[in-house]
Amino acid sequence: MRIARVIGETIATIKSDRVHGTKLLILRQTTHTGEVIGKPYVAVDLVDAGVGDLxxxxxxxxxRQTHLTKECPVDAVIAAVVDHLEVDGEVVFRTQ
Amino acid sequence: MRIARVIGETIATIKSDRVHGTKLLILRQTTHTGEVIGKPYVAVDLVDAGVGDLxxxxxxxxxRQTHLTKECPVDAVIAAVVDHLEVDGEVVFRTQ
Amino acid sequence: MRIARVIGETIATIKSDRVHGTKLLILRQTTHTGEVIGKPYVAVDLVDAGVGDLxxxxxxxxxRQTHLTKECPVDAVIAAVVDHLEVDGEVVFRTQ
Amino acid sequence: MRIARVIGETIATIKSDRVHGTKLLILRQTTHTGEVIGKPYVAVDLVDAGVGDLxxxxxxxxxRQTHLTKECPVDAVIAAVVDHLEVDGEVVFRTQ
Amino acid sequence: MRIARVIGETIATIKSDRVHGTKLLILRQTTHTGEVIGKPYVAVDLVDAGVGDLxxxxxxxxxRQTHLTKECPVDAVIAAVVDHLEVDGEVVFRTQ
Structure with missing residues (x-):
């Protein structure tokens, strides 16, 4: 799984039937210290995440392992909101 | 899911049985502001998208989660047409 | 799906049971104008493609969505031979 | 499968239902000599691995091939702890 | 599928239940002439391949399409040993 930061939201008026009713957030992958790397991508939100969350x-x-996304043409979901990250026993990221 | 721009169409006279009858569009991934990045790829259109659409x-x-593509040897679909994208509360892309 | 050019063929005398009887072609991904990019890879041919075909x-x-490849340990198939590609309404590639 | 080193742990208070109760470790891919390469990623631990393990x-x-992760929205697991790696008949990495 | 060279073997004393009894070889992707490119990775051997084999x-x-690997948390298998590779009608690689 990727560590990522939520940076925004996608508003789509025309959607495939099974994508209706899903919240589609824009993310960018981060390092374990929360530094943004890589291209933006879009994932279905399962955990009521907000902009800025890691x-x-x-x-x-x-x-597609959840009731919300089963049989949907989606390939990414937000499965957890990070509270903090520890590397070598030290906290390297903590939600403020 | 990737944010992408439709740039063209593929016309193939010889296709595997189950790919017949699908519209195969050419796309390039974009950033959240609609700037094109990455290599072209081909996806089945589920939402009647047109050239230029984000x-x-x-x-x-x-x-393969739709009736059109079930059991087809395809690995990408267009699942939604973007109306606008918001980053940090600001609209960074809007369809014209 | 990738746009790719067939560049050759793989001859393998020792194969996993379920790979026997498949034609394994060597390909390289191309741009929408047919320019070769990326590393070579191998795919099962479903459409009687030949060397040089896009x-x-x-x-x-x-x-693995076809009778030929069902339950085979393969991860790529040639699903269509390109006749021509159109970008922004212009033909940018045509099979000769 | 990737060779990787466990570098830390993820603590997430808000998780999708099916991710609860899994240990989510942070890893970085390595070469066959244990040299770290690539971006950090997160995997579910199946084998009681610890920080520093290859x-x-x-x-x-x-x-999702295990009881712990079946039908979970996770895409990576730690399936084995490396004891040693041999290249061309020589041991190039050994756990200390 | 990737063309790859077997460069070594992984010895892991602690494994997830379903990975026990599999031979885990270390590989590096190659070009169609057998030149090594890319990062090392690990695959289950289905065809009794040896170090040096393409x-x-x-x-x-x-x-996971084989009896040996069904329901195992593995994501790569060696499905065939290459005898020779032909590009544009010429043999560009042959096992010695």
Missing amino acids: VLTGHGSAA | VLTGHGSAA | VLTGHGSAA | VLTGHGSAA | VLTGHGSAA
Whole structure:
């Protein structure tokens, strides 16, 4: 799973049937210290995340393991909001 | 899911049986401001998208979650047409 | 799906049971104008493609959606031979 | 599967239902000599690995082949702890 | 599928239940002439390959299409040993 920061939201008026009713957030992958790296991507929000949150995203068929996303043509979900990250026993990131 | 722009169409006279009857569009991934990045790829259109549209594409087995593409050897679909994108509360892209 | 050019063939005398009887072609991804980019890879041919053809390849579980490849340990198939590609209403590639 | 080193742990207070109760470790891919390369990622621990261990991680649907992770929105698991690695008949890495 | 060379073996004393009894080889992707490129990765051997062999590896769910690997948390298998590779009608690689 990727560590990522929620940076925004996607508003789409035309959607495939099964994507209706999902909240589609824009994210960018981060390092374990919360530094943004990589390209923006879009994931379905499962945990009521907000802009600025550091989260974990599951990709591929992982994205369709929930009632909300089962049989949807989506390939990424936000599965958890990060509280803090520890590396070598030290806290390297903490939600403020 | 990727944010992408539809740039063209693929015309293929010889296709595997189950790919017949699908519209195969050419896309390039974009940033959240609609700037094109990355290599061109091809996806099945589920939402009647047109050249120039900013869309969301689902990849991998996500592409086979619809009646049109079930059991097809395809790995990407256009699942939504983007109306606008918001980053940090500001609209950074809007369809014209 | 990737746009790719068939560049050669793989001859393997020792194969996993379920890979026997498949034609394994070597490909390289191309741009929408047919320019070769990226590393070579191998895909099962579903459409009787030949060396030099521009084709579309499906990846991941997409590769096992056919009778020929069902339950095979393969992850890429050639699903279509490209006739021509249009970008912004202009033909940018045409098979000769 | 990737060769990777466990570098830390993720503490997440808000999780999708099915991710509760899993240990989510932070990893970085390594070479066959244990040199760290690539971006950090997060995987569910199946083998009671600890920080500093060299491990093998399975990705994609591989991550949901166990009772712990079945139908979870996760896409990576730690499937083994490496004891040693041999290249060309020589031990190039050994756990201390 | 990737063209790859077997460079070594992984010895892991602690493994997830379903990975026990599999031979886990270390590989590096190659070009069609056998030149090594890319990062090392690990795959389950289905065809009794040895160090030095040029092989084809299947990735993702392709890796679990065999009795040996069904329901294992593995994401790569060696599906064939390459005898020779032809590009544009010429043999560009042959096993010695």
